[in-house]
Structure formats: C-alpha cells, structure tokens
Amino acid sequence: MGTTTNKQRILIVGQHYWPETFRITDIAEGLVERGYEVEVLCGTPNYPAGKFFEGYGFFKRKREIRNGVRITRVPEIPRGNNSNFRIGLNFISFPFFALFYVPFFLFKKYDRVIAYQLSPVFMSLPAILLAKIKRKPLFFYVCDFWPHSLFSIVNIKSPFLRGLITKISYWHYRRSDGIIGVFKGMQERFISEVGIDKEKTLYIPQAPEKIYETKANDSDIKARFSKTFNIVFAGNINPAQCFDVITQAAKIVREESSVDIRYIILGDGMSRRWLEKEVKKLNLEKHFVFEGLKPVTEVPKYQSIADATIVALSKSPLFEYGIPAKVYSYMPAGKPIVAAMDGEGQRLINEYAKCGICVDSGDINGLAYAILKLTRASKKSRNAMGESGRSYYFKHFEREHNLTRFIEFTINDNRIPDTEYPDN
Template sequence: MLVVCQHFWPESFRINDICDFLGNKGCDIEVLCGLPNYPSGKFPEGYGYFKNRRQVRGGVRIRRAFEIPRGSNTNFRIFLNYISFPFSSLFHIPRLLTKNFDKIFIYQLSPVIMSVAGIIVGKLKKTETTMYVLDLWPENLYSVLNIRSPFLRSIARSVSHWHYRHVDKLVVLSEKMKAQMLEITGKSADNIIVLPQACEKIYEAEDHDDNLRKRFSKGFNIVYTGNISPAQSFETVIEAAVFLKNEGLHDINWIIVGDGMSRKWLEAEVTKAGLQDIFYFEGQKPVEDIPKYTDIADVLLGCLVKSNLLEATIPAKVMSYLASGKPMVLAMDGEVHDLINNTIRCGYAGPTEDTSQLARNILKVYSLSTAERKQMGKRGKDYHFKHFERSLLLNKLHDFIFK
C-alpha cells in the first residue's frame, strides 16, 4: 500500500496513527512524504536535505521527497513549502511505478496539490486511490489568505477540484462536506463516506504532572491545544480575555499549548492588550504530554474563523477534547455546534468570532461546581467511546479502502 502525505513522523499528524493501525492489520506500507519541519519551520536534529531521506518506522518504509522548510512562517516561505513537496514528489514516480501497490491512500492536508504524485501513480498503474479530505480546498486556502481576485479564485478552484475528481474514493468529515463533494466530483454516494477523524488512544489517558499541577494550582485554567494559525481566530480569544479581566475575573489562566505561523503575532497581541500576566505559552509538546495539560484544565478551548468549509467539519481538536473527558467551550459554527450543545451536552459552542458569547460561555463553566464540570466532561468521554473510538473509526476506514 502506498500512502502519500506531505507530513509524517516525526511530525505529529494523525496519519502516523493510521499507518500504525493499518500496519497492525497486515498492510505492507510505503509512505511518500516530505522533510519534517512543521510547525517550527526548521528541520529537527538528524534531518536535512541529505539526512534520513529513507527510514523505516514500525515496519513502515518512509521515502522523503525534497521540501523547503516553512522557516519563519511568512506567506512567502509557506508558499515555497507548499509547492516544493508536490513538485519534488514527481521525481519519485518512476521508482514508485516499479512497485505493485494494491491500494493508494492519500491523507490530504494543505495544500491539496500534495496529492498529485499519488494520483498520477494510481492512474498509470490503474490502482484504486482513496483520499481522506481533511482540508477542503480552495475553501481552506481562503480561510488563511484573503484572496479577492476572481481570476485567482477560479484557478484555485479548478486546480483543487481536479484533484478530488481524479481519485476513486473519498473520505470526508461530515455530511455537509459529502454533499459538497458529490456536487464537485459527480461520484456515486457509495464512493464517498463520512468518517470523523479518530484521535490517538493517548488522549483517553488520565495523566498528571506534579510540576504542572503546582504551577497552575490557583485559578481557573482554560487550556488550548493545537495549531496557532489565522484559521483559529485568536482575535476572538484575546477580546474575550480582555472582557473577562475587565469584569473582575483575575484568576483565569489562559494556557496555550502548541505552535504555528501566528504564534509570534499572538504573543505580541497578548502583550499589547496587557494580558501577559495571565497567558502562558507552553510551545509545541509531544502528543504524549497533552494529557498532562488536559488534566489541569477546568475547560478546553477551541475557536475558528467564519468559513463555509469549517462549518462542514468536526475539527480534530474537538475529537481529542471529547476523549479527554473535560468540558469545552468553542466558538465554532456548523455541525459541531449542535453536537456539543444538544447531542452530547459536554460544553458550550457559540458562533464563530462572537467575543461576547465566548466570554459568556466561559462564565457558565466558571460558575459550575467541580462535580458539575466533571459530569459535563464525562458525557463527552462516554460519547467518544460509543461513537468516535479509534478502533471503531479506523476499522471503518480500513474496510472502505479495501472493499
């Protein structure tokens, strides 16, 4: 089986766990990926243009194409990063054509053009290709870059839709996204399934760190874990933090665990707003450390910008939060809104970019007793095990790929 994704171990993406699962199911896997540099923008120790281009991890063979690192995460460097992997991956096609893959699986993050080598190999070898669409393009592009030119939008739309039309089967995150894909591709409904992202088992673990508990033993802890990028609408978070501080709530700790292209901007905005005494930037952490942070959380936080694409998804962050068994407060629209507020009742989801509603929802959780918060989080964890548990979802993925 050939797996194509620009991002792979040692970067922390869920394709790592999917490959582990499929490998344990008996799949012989080769991964075509790029050089690790996300989210720091730098190659980690032991990696470079001429280092560790071929590796084996847990029986998975790894083939790394050339990739320009994201560097300081400027728009120009991200552009170079986005085009370097798809272009260089084309040079691996001749070698891949000498191999007999039964299936090709594309884990499609941004940019969509990371998929091109997998599509070409599938067409030339007449091998069935399945794409898991995590970032719907060009909508995801528009959530990060304000592209107004109708001409440029037309190009982005045509290129993106070409990739979706030229795979055999699609895996999407929601019914709304499935409806979009049916319209874009003209595929039969049997060739597109809805499958939320499975989170790693580690997120279900109850772990604690004595030092963290001591550092944040006083106050109400709001914990955010994940990427720090324009799509997360941290403007909304800062405005809510200012509002709550002005309301006299000085015991709230905003704990940000993660990194990304907007981190420096966010740190500057926090300082500008006079919030540096209540915001804590913990940086990028190994996935194994995340349960130590959810352990100290009174509530977990998630925000997104307004986007038709993002309304059509249940973000991976939400899946991890459910598994942790802690209540959550979200500023998100779409399917996740109804899921959290009505179906599970494990927190409060308000509209995207609605500062006042986000602040009010935080106040609701702040006002609850410890027992009430635990019960709210338990409802989320129970729902996770019933509907979103890793083996349940990944077995469905395996069966769809190989049916």
C-alpha cells in the first residue's frame, strides 16, 4: 500500500527545502523511495540565520539533484538580521520570483501539485497558478495555518486588517482539491471556518526524519558533557519557543539546586541574539551552551547524552488540538521531555505516552519545579519515561506509516480515516 509501479510525477512547491531543515525534504525523498518522480520548486536557502548557505546565492546553484529529487531554486531576498522589514521582504520575494519560473514548468508533465505551506500563506501562489494552468489536482500540506499563526505572533488590532488577511488566507486554502494539516486543530478549522468538506481534509502528524529514530553516539560530545545534567533543545530559536520562560525557570533551578545543569541549545533563529543577551543578564552563561545550527544527522548524537529534552511554547488555540513537531523528534530519542505548553501536547506527554512532565504554557515556576523533579528522580525512573515515549512514537507516529497516509490521500485519492492515538 502506498507504493507505485507507474512513474507518476509530483511537483512540490514551497519556499523552504534542504539544506534548510524542514520536514518536506524527508517527504520528497520518501516519495522517490516509493517509486515516484519528484521535482521541487523552492527558494534559495537562508533560514534561519538570514544569510545564504555556503555555495548558494541569488543567482548561484539554481538547479541540482539530491537523493533522486530534482530541485529548482528561485532567487529570494535573504532574511538578513531577521528584522520585521527584512522578513517581510523575504516573504514577498519568493512568490514574486517564483511566478517568473512558472512558464518553465508549463511544458513539463506532472500528475499532482503539492503546496508546502509555512509562513506566509502566499508562498503557495505559484503552486495554485501551476495547478490551475495545467489542470492538475492541487493539495496543500499546511504547517502554519493562516491567519491564526500570524495573529499568535503579531498583535494586529485593526478589525479591517484582520478580516482582510483572513479572507486572503482562506482564498488560498479553497483553491485546493485536498488539504493536510499537521495539527488536529487545523483540520477542524479547515472544516468549520474555511468551509472545506471533511473528506477533503486530513490530519497527519509531522513525523521526523528517519535519522531521529536511530540512536547515535559521539565520544567527543559524550566527554564534554559527561559530568553534567544535560537538557537538550533542538530547533528554531524564535518567539513562539518562549525562551523567556525557559531562562527564568533555569534561574529558579540554579537557586534551588546544586545540580550542575547544562541547557544545550542546538539551532539558530531570529531570537538567538536576544536569548544570548538574556542568558548573560541572568548570569546563566555557565549553564547555557550554544552549539549553533546542526544538520539533522548530528542531533541524535546530542540527544544520546541528554538526561532530558525541553520545549516551551506560547499560548495558541492551534495547540489545543495539535502537537508541535519538536515533540515528535524528541520522543524516539528515548529521553524524558520537560515542557511548558497547553492542549494536546501536554496531554500526550502527561497522559497518553507518559514520557515526561508538562506544565501549562507560561508557567515559569511549574517548569522550574518540573526540571527539579527530573534532576531528583532516579536514572531508572527517567529511563522509563523516555522508553515509554519511544515505544509510543513507534506505535503511532512512525515515519513510514505517515508517509503511506500522505501518499494514499494526495496521490491515490483514497479518503482514509483520521489518526487516533489516545491509548498507550
């Protein structure tokens, strides 16, 4: 199920792709593994640091093949210092330049067009246009549900502007023949707010790349952190991650405990400079270690030396029925998760998988005492939490299972049941 003997051709359109670390890369390569021909139209990699990756540029390295996927890159204005102005230019530049590439794709044969949509929603415009002209089915794979993801970060008070952005966003979604949301809450809003028929929607969790399912060791990393209690964060450093909660909790933990803790930060993003300054202001330099942006192949090596992993998220109605991708990538590591978030993510950690301790979003004291509780727990107890999360992951979120569901819905036109997973 989910494999093919015919060489169906799939076009994926989205601003972000390898070497940027987004899940769509693994999906595209998974489709190639299953026998499909895949081409990607994407931007020039510069996320999250804001400068082009080595070897890439405005007019450099525009076409390449990686693991069987044909990649065409359009110029885009990099995010630079991640100011609102530069991010705005970056948002506009991809769909603008991609529209000029549309004519080059009109003479190619595709069976399906898939729009990979993060922020902003209008990164999907080239996909809409291509599918319309070529009269091919268009499917959306939505990671950021607009306008709600925008409103959760940017406080737009004008009713007129909020209404206009909502209409524009929903117009994009209504162009699709089918739409996948990575949160259960997204799927429900596609139906109730956007007005899309239920059978044209599907919820598929963001399963991490296969590499996260392996356990790796690195002697140098192990030696560096052999005498400390290690809490690992891996991902983008941005406002949604609530590092103010993590740093304030770390300050309380330092005052309440003599345990030598290291918060190992893997990643980069628009809030990194703020975070480094905040760590210095709170005199936490000894406890926070910034390792920078790492390829996904390196992350399991750090998770192997972790005593726990950590995530803290801002309040958002989407999280009531959704689980952040970061949690999925933590679970197969077999380490307990300490978290501050609401909704389904909290229920997963505390009730379903029983793989750590999760308090409410924004609860600084609660997060601090959750960390303290883990430091005081026996290694056997922590290992039991971690293994519970790992086994739950393989039962409900494993990559091949979710890839098959993706194929059945977007390519084979099968309307499949929604994922249910409350049991352990």
